[in-house]
Amino acid sequence: MSDKTPPPPPTAKLQWVEQNQPFSTQFDDFYFSSTNGLEETQYVFIQHNALLERWQKPLQKNHFVIAETGFGTGLNFLTAWHSWNQCNPLTQGGQAARLHFISVEKYPLSIPDLQKALSLWPQLKDLSKELLEHYPAQPASACHRLTLDLGRITLSLYFGDATEGLRQFSPCSTKGQPCSKGYTFGQQPLVVDAWFLDGFTPTRNPDMWTPELFSTIAGLSNKGTSFSTFTSAGSVRRGLQDVGFTCFKSPGFGKKREMLAGTFVGLNNEQTNVPIPPKRGDTANHYWHLQNPAPADQSNNGVLIIGGGLAGCLTARALADRGVAVTLLEQNNQLALEASGNRQGMVYTRLSPHNNPLSRFNLTAQLFANHFYSRLFDKQSLFQLAGAQTGVLHLALSDKQEKHYRLLANIYEQSPDFCQWLNPQQASEISGIQQRFSGLWLPKSGWLSPRKLCKTLVAHPNINVQLGAQVERLTPNQHRWEAVDKFGKSLAIAASAVIANAHAARQLSQTAYLQLSSIRGQVTHIENSPDALNRLKTVLCGEGYIAPANDGIHCLGATFNLKDDNLNITQVDHSTNLDNLAKMVQFQTNDLCDLQLGGRVGFRTTTPDYFPVVGPVPNAKNMLIDFEKLRHRANAQIELPGSGHPGLYAILGLGSRGLAYGPLAAELLANLLLGEPLPIDQDLYTHLHPARFLIRDLIRDKTSTI
Structure with missing residues (x-):
């Protein structure tokens, strides 16, 4: 397998027909009913999963899980969110419950297409606005986690094949084969409470409606899990029945004659998870990362x-x-x-265009951190409450770094909100100080005061x-x-x-x-910063880092001192930090004279x-x-x-x-x-x-x- 990061999934190809209806040229079908897409969603998915009735009763868990095949325009998600807020469900203990919505999508819409499609529903405009603010412009990884509505709504998006995507949420072996043992990731199994089986009709999208998909759906269900789908195709009905769902037909919406709905009962009314045999010949399906579920939710x-x-x-x-x-x-x-305990900390990882696990984790962590610190916790974001969303500029100080950063910028050229490639002139304008290096610009990141x-x-x-x-x-x-x-x-x-x-x-x-292991690090504080630093508007990262001043003090660092347990600040480490700074910022010789330096020593814990x-x-x-x-x-x-x-x-x-x-x-x-x-x-x-x-x-x- 290539170590290079694969390109993001291809976006959906649309045509806009009468009354601005989105039409898929890939599947030769409409995304929703031309009669009224919102009413179709309410009828097919909200009504036939009996969600309003279920949400009016106290929930046994502190969250309710809906899973969907085919995110499409996001209309189903927004409708479920709107209905959830209308019901305001509570737990049995009287606390506000949370909605967790899982959706998989192989061909995500571009932001302009998503915005145009959702503009058809002015009654959902506030929810659409928040979704669009955080929706990945060009999916920079397969898994995306968005927390919305002050934490009341969670959206887990997987961009890729439906079966593969849903299997990411179901315990599998280390070889990726479905686990039939009843093992869990943590204390309790994930149980989907309701399924929205959407996506294009089986005759036009047969690659999605497979026995593997139905088995995966069953593996994430428990007795009482409901489903509904716009289609009444016999292959879908038989596929669901074969894995333990009861199915009944109901009148379809609009021009559609029939649709399907039902509940999961398990096979022989005994099993609540469908056993799936391991792949033939695979003798390395280990389960060491899974565990037996706890006897009860504690x-x-x-x-x-x-x-x-x-x-x-x-x-x-x-x-x-x-x-x-x-x-x-x-x-x-x-x-x-x-x-x-540092005065300032930078929200950054070591980004790379490679496809190895550490690079993928760094990318996912950066995306999640950007979203986490910028979303509202009350009336302000954590960037506003404890730092600043100044952006982070990764300077390319070597040919290798420049090659890597350029590759990343090219891969995500349709996601300027995530990263951009800047030449020295652009980097100078963004940072506020003269730059001689190009760099990778992350506009949604910044710095925070950890304390x-x-x-x-x-x-x-x-x-x-x-x-x-x-x-x-x-x-x-x-x-x-x-x-x-x-x-x-x-x-x-x-x-x-x-x-x-x-x-x-x-x-x-x-x-x-x-x-x-503990690794010593020393941070240098500059209290009488030269003019060049006082003009700094963003975080700079190179051999070290520096952020705009916080309370009149610039923080730069930090050293990596292996096998050093010295708790005292040393001049040697100050010199190291200043040398690294000089590679990022052009100084006049006298700018570095008579600096008032302070600092702090800390010990990072690493693996x-x-x-x-x-x-x-x-x-x-x-x-x-x-x-x-x-x-x-x-x-x-x-x-x-x-x-x-x-x-x-x-x-x-x-x-x-x-x-x-x-x-x-x-x-x-x-x-x-x-x-x-x-x-x-x-x-x-x-x-x-x-x-x-x-x-x-x-x-x-x-x-x-x-």
């Missing part, structure tokens, strides 16, 4: 989080916004005093912050987790726990095996493969026993799931990319805890899973430290 019994830096605070907010009570334990007397961000994130009624709470050990206590200090005092107890205390995680017995650690904490001893065969044969067939500590999770190793990696990592962790769709593809998840180090050591026949 999320309502609270979560305790150890660590009050970026990882802990982002996770606390992700859970609190979902109605979960969180106790956040921080050993210091303030939040974000360790690695997250201010953390304080903003935890200002939520569902979050209880305990400062000066130093956790000595974490112990299971009657199906719950108890955090205990060195005096034996109980600090907190909850059904689930999250370890988010960076390198200190090595001091806890459950995560002592993790391959975490050998540069991926963060996110997911269920494995029981290392049991894992080594269960997967012992891998020492002798890397493709040994092992049917067991990973062995974990029930209800225990970790989010660690964000390194120097905490602001960029943190939002996506926290979203992933919340999804795992609550049985929600994952925000990344499954292959990437295996690269983040805490058990990956144990599996790699087994395959290499190395001895793990546990």
Whole structure:
């Protein structure tokens, strides 16, 4: 497989016919009824899934999941969103529930076409406006996660084949084969509550309506899951019945004679998931990244989080916004005093045109972070509350960097809101200072004050912050987790726990095996900046970074000092930071004289493969026993799931990319805890899973430290 990033999916080819109706030239069909597309959606999907009736009753979960084949113009999504807001569903505990809408689309509409199509529905204009503000102009990756309506609505978009896309949300083996074992990603399985089976008719789009699609749909369903579809084709009815759905015909909308609807009952009225045999001849379908589901949903019994830096605070907010009570334990007397304590942090990753897992993760994290910090949390965005969306300019300081950045800009030339290639003159105009290098411009990124961000994130009624709470050990206590200090005092107890205390995680017995390293970094503060720096309007990244001044002080850095535990600021590191700055900004010789320099030393926590650690904490001893065969044969067939500590999770190793990696990592962790769709593809998840180090050591026949 080529290492080069594949081009984004082709956009839909449309013609606009009478009354501005979008018509697909690829499938020779209309996107919605020429009679009234909005009424068609309400009739076929809202009414025949009985959504209004279901939403008027208290929900058993804190979220309701709709999954759709064919996002198209987004009309079905917006109609469901509008109906959800009209009902304002509540959980059985009386809290506001959330709608999670999954949709797959092989041929996404361009922004202009999407805007034109949605303009037909003025009654949805406010929702359309918010969707269009965050919709990827040219899909820069397969998986996109959008949080809308102040967190009440989540949209998971997959751009690609319908079956492949839906399988990203259903547990599969490490080889991508559907799992028939009933294993889950986290504590609870993802269950789709209602299906919108849209897309073009089977006679014109036969590649979508396949037995594999129906099996995947069944695997994401449970007893009572409903479906509806505009078509009454016999192949669709038989395909759904074969995997456990009951089907009935109903009068179609407009000129269509009939449509189908029904519910999932399972095969023989016993199974709630359809078994799918592994691919013939495949002997390496491992399930170490999956686990057996918890006996019951424990999320309502609270979560305790150890660590009050970026990882802990982002996770606390992700859970609190979902109605979960969180106790956040921080050993210091303030939040974000360790690695997250810099005055300014830059929202950036190392972007690359390559298609390897780390490059794909960096791209996905950057896109999610841009969206996360720019969406409204109340009346303002986090960029407004704790920093500035100044954009980030990655300067091409070498021929290799220039080649890579140009390739990226060419791939996403239809997405100027994501990235643009700038020549030196354009870079000078954007940055406000003279540039001699070209660069890659990310207009939706910026900088944040980590400490201010953390304080903003935890200002939520569902979050209880305990400062000066130093956790000595974490112990299971009657199906719950108890955090205990060195005096034996109980600090907190909850059904689930999250370890988010960076390198200190090595001091806890459950995560002592993790391959975490600390790397010293020194940041330099300039208080009497020269005029060249005071004109800076955006973040510059090269060998180091610098942002526009915050409270009159410029922050630049940061050094990477391996195997150095010096807590003191050194002049040598100041010189390194100033040398890196001089490569990005042209100075007069006297500009660097008599600078008033300050700074800060911090220690980043990193991993050998540069991926963060996110997911269920494995029981290392049991894992080594269960997967012992891998020492002798890397493709040994092992049917067991990973062995974990029930209800225990970790989010660690964000390194120097905490602001960029943190939002996506926290979203992933919340999804795992609550049985929600994952925000990344499954292959990437295996690269983040805490058990990956144990599996790699087994395959290499190395001895793990546990």
